[in-house]
Amino acid sequence: MNFALSSLNGMFTKITHTNITDEEAEELLDAAVIQAADEIRTYARQARATEKHLQSIRQANTAEQEATGKANRDYLEQERVAGLRRQEELCAAEAKNGPRRGGTWN
Known part of the structure; x- marks a missing residue:
């Protein structure tokens, strides 16, 4: 957008600073304003496209984070259940064989 403004400034x-008629000056200014408006529209379209692209990236990242979080929660739940099973097995073995001593049952 700075280019559009500098184009207008340059035209002004x-x-x-030149000897042209008022009619020629008006035509030049009209052309410069039209060119600047076209450039501003182009920049606005590019900005909207960039924002849409960034939004889709954010959505993909959010979905990935949610999936990763769910996978982590599922894994932790599986580990918790496995730990409970191991604890139950140890309790059952101790009930059957007595308490462990030195890492083995006597």
């Missing part, structure tokens, strides 16, 4: 400088 050209008009004020």
Whole structure:
């Protein structure tokens, strides 16, 4: 957008520092304004496209984070259940064989 404004500024400088008729100056200014407006529209379209692209990336990242979080929660739940089973097995073995001593049952 700075380019569009500098184009207008350059055109204004050209008009004020050259000997042209008022009609020619008006035509030049009209053309410069149209060109600047076109450039601004182009920048606005690019900005909207970039924002849409960034939004889709954010959505994909959010979905990935949610999936990863669910996978982590599922894994932790599986580990918790496995730990409970091991604890139950140890309790059952101790009930059957007595308490462990030195890492083995006597």
